[in-house]
Amino acid sequence: MSRNIRSRTRREILDAASRLFAVAGFKGTSLQDIAAEVGCSKATLLYHFDGKDAILVEMLAPAVGAFDMLDKQLAGLADDTVQFAAVKGYVDLVLRFRREITVLYGDIPALLEHPALADVQGMVDRLLDALAARSSEPPAQVTALMVLGAVPVVCMKPAAMDDDELRDVLVRSAAGTLNVRGA
Amino acid sequence: MSRNIRSRTRREILDAASRLFAVAGFKGTSLQDIAAEVGCSKATLLYHFDGKDAILVEMLAPAVGAFDMLDKQLAGLADDTVQFAAVKGYVDLVLRFRREITVLYGDIPALLEHPALADVQGMVDRLLDALAARSSEPPAQVTALMVLGAVPVVCMKPAAMDDDELRDVLVRSAAGTLNVRGA
DNA sequence: GTCTATAAGGTGATAGAC
DNA sequence: GTCTATCACCTTATAGAC
Numbered sequence: 001m002s003r004n005i006r007s008r009t010r011r012e013i014l015d016a017a018s019r020l021f022a023v024a025g026f027k028g029t030s031l032q033d034i035a036a037e038v039g040c041s042k043a044t045l046l047y048h049f050d051g052k053d054a055i056l057v058e059m060l061a062p063a064v065g066a067f068d069m070l071d072k073q074l075a076g077l078a079d080d081t082v083q084f085a086a087v088k089g090y091v092d093l094v095l096r097f098r099r100e101i102t103v104l105y106g107d108i109p110a111l112l113e114h115p116a117l118a119d120v121q122g123m124v125d126r127l128l129d130a131l132a133a134r135s136s137e138p139p140a141q142v143t144a145l146m147v148l149g150a151v152p153v154v155c156m157k158p159a160a161m162d163d164d165e166l167r168d169v170l171v172r173s174a175a176g177t178l179n180v181r182g183a
Numbered sequence: 184m185s186r187n188i189r190s191r192t193r194r195e196i197l198d199a200a201s202r203l204f205a206v207a208g209f210k211g212t213s214l215q216d217i218a219a220e221v222g223c224s225k226a227t228l229l230y231h232f233d234g235k236d237a238i239l240v241e242m243l244a245p246a247v248g249a250f251d252m253l254d255k256q257l258a259g260l261a262d263d264t265v266q267f268a269a270v271k272g273y274v275d276l277v278l279r280f281r282r283e284i285t286v287l288y289g290d291i292p293a294l295l296e297h298p299a300l301a302d303v304q305g306m307v308d309r310l311l312d313a314l315a316a317r318s319s320e321p322p323a324q325v326t327a328l329m330v331l332g333a334v335p336v337v338c339m340k341p342a343a344m345d346d347d348e349l350r351d352v353l354v355r356s357a358a359g360t361l362n363v364r365g366a
Numbered sequence: 367g368t369c370t371a372t373a374a375g376g377t378g379a380t381a382g383a384c
Numbered sequence: 385g386t387c388t389a390t391c392a393c394c395t396t397a398t399a400g401a402c
Contacts, residue, residue, distance in 0.1 A: 009367080027210040031396065044368055046397060053297065064303060071306045079317045083363060086313035087330065091353045094334045095346055101335045104295075112287075114236065120247060123254045130269035134262045138343040139352045146356055149336025150329035151274055152288060155281045157328060160321040163278055169322045170274045173329055177360040180266060192385080214378060227386055229379065 010048050012038055017055050022102040026056055056103075063097040124148070131178065147174045193231050195221050200238050205285040209239055239286075246280040307331070314361065330357045 016037040020029040031042045031052055038045075049055045070089045074082055094101055112121060131144035151170055159166050199220040203212040214225045214235055221228075232238045253272045257265055277284055295303060314327035334353055342349055 007367090025210065027208065030394080032394085041369055042396080043370080043398085047367065052396070056297070057300070060300070064300070067303065067306050071309055074309065074313045077313075082313045083316040083361065084358070086310060087357045087361070088354055090310060090314070090330070091334055091350055091357065094338050095350055095353075098338045102339050105335060105339060114239070117240070117243070117247070120250065123250050126254055126257065127269060127273060130257045130260075130265045131273070133266040138348075142337055142342060142344070142349065142352050143356045145337045145340060146333035146353070146360070147270065147273070150333035150360065151277045152284045153332025154325055154328045155277050156285050156288060159325060161325070165321075166325065167274055167278055169325050170278075170329070171271055173326045173360050173362070174270045174274065175267065176362050177329070177333065177356050178266065178270070179356070179359050190385090213376075215376085223385095224387055225378080226380085226388080230385065235378065 007048070009038075009040070009044070013040075013045060013048055013055065014059050018059050018099050018103060021056070021059070022099060026103065059103070060100055063093075063100040066093055066096065133178075133180075143178050146177050150174065150177065190231070192221075192223070192227070196223075196228060196231055196238065197242050201242050201282050201286060204239070204242070205282060209286065242286070243283050246276075246283040249276055249279065316363075326361050329360050333357065333360065 013034065017029070017034050020033055020037055024033070031045055034055070035042045035045055045055070049058070070093055074086055074089065077085055112124075128141065128144045128148060131147050132140040135141070151174065154166070154170060161169070196217065200212070200217050203216055203220055207216070214228055217238070218225045218228055228238070232241070253276055257269055257272065260268055295307075311324065311327045311331060314330050315323040318324070334357065337349070337353060344352070
């Protein structure tokens with residue numbers, strides 16, 4: 001059969017593509033970049049896959065499948081047990097598919113590497129340090145990162161609260177993440 | 184003087200660009216798109232700005248400036264007071280510059296709108312529902328969003344912990360965000 | 367299955383008329 | 385200040401030889 005679904009080259013392409021997508025983003029990575037990383041021609045890429053999109057989709061497929069399983073599993077739980085199961089399931093999922101998650105978020109680091117935004121990286125690092133109460137303990141640094149990621153996501157969705165209420169919930173819950181009580 | 188720094192057209196361009204960047208991402212938006220949104224030609228864009236990058240940089244400038252102020256302010260605080268001040272300052276900053284934050288994260292929604300990933304949106308919505316313990320209260324939905332955003336950021340940075348420890352910190356801290364104790 | 371060559375179209379940016 | 389026309393480049397994708 002032509003285009004063996006499990007050929008070695010296919011896997012090499014998927015691996016190289018996911019590595020590049022993770023650092024430069026999907027749009028920021030060209031077929032030429034992938035071909036160079038694999039060490040083949042663009043035409044070879046397009047022999048194995050129907051297009052650039054198909055590479056992305058097949059790369060994300062296992063993660064999407066696992067997400068689908070979690071989705072179905074949570075659907076069968078009662079309201080009082082579903083919340084903690086969702087937390088555990090979600091954490092497991094993201095830990096298991098780091099590479100794919102990084103691809104989804106991959107255009108942000110690429111953007112922050114813009115020369116004009118060079119200072120921002122330092123600011124972010126120092127903000128993280130403050131959020132960790134200047135602790136060098138890994139768990140403190142992890143929770144600081146969590147707060148860093150938690151807040152923007154909220155602000156991108158239109159909320160059913162005014163900004164003052166929203167601010168209050170954000171600050172209190174972030175303190176909960178860090179396991180501290182506010183001043 | 185040529186290229187008046189506060190011309191009306193300049194502001195219109197910045198506004199149109201930020202709107203487009205927020206939904207399609209920086210790389211996903213072309214000068215042609217911006218020109219069409221403003222109702223002018225690409226050449227006009229490039230008369231007012233030194234290039235596409237310059238539009239992005241000037242658009243983010245106020246947010247970067249405010250971040251810089253927070254940065255300096257936190258630097259003057261003692262270790263025991265800096266953490267909560269960082270939480271409040273960060274929340275304020277993000278709430279104040281929603282549009283700019285959305286631009287930074289803009290390529291993710293664009294990616295999730297890919298036809299092949301259509302199912303994922305529904306899964307995300309149901310996961311959020313589960314993380315909120317199926318509550319329709321706005322604060323519960325906000326904390327669910329926080330957890331959704333918190334976990335991936337951690338997994339993109341190499342951590343000084345093994346995966347089991349990391350999982351434990353993530354689950355416990357996410358429970359802290361949601362203000363629930365685990366089963 | 368892999369290659370070179372090329373097509374067809376979009377990109378950021380420039381030149382010069384008005 | 386704004387436009388049209390054009391540039392050089394890069395993109396995804398295809399054709400056909402090997």
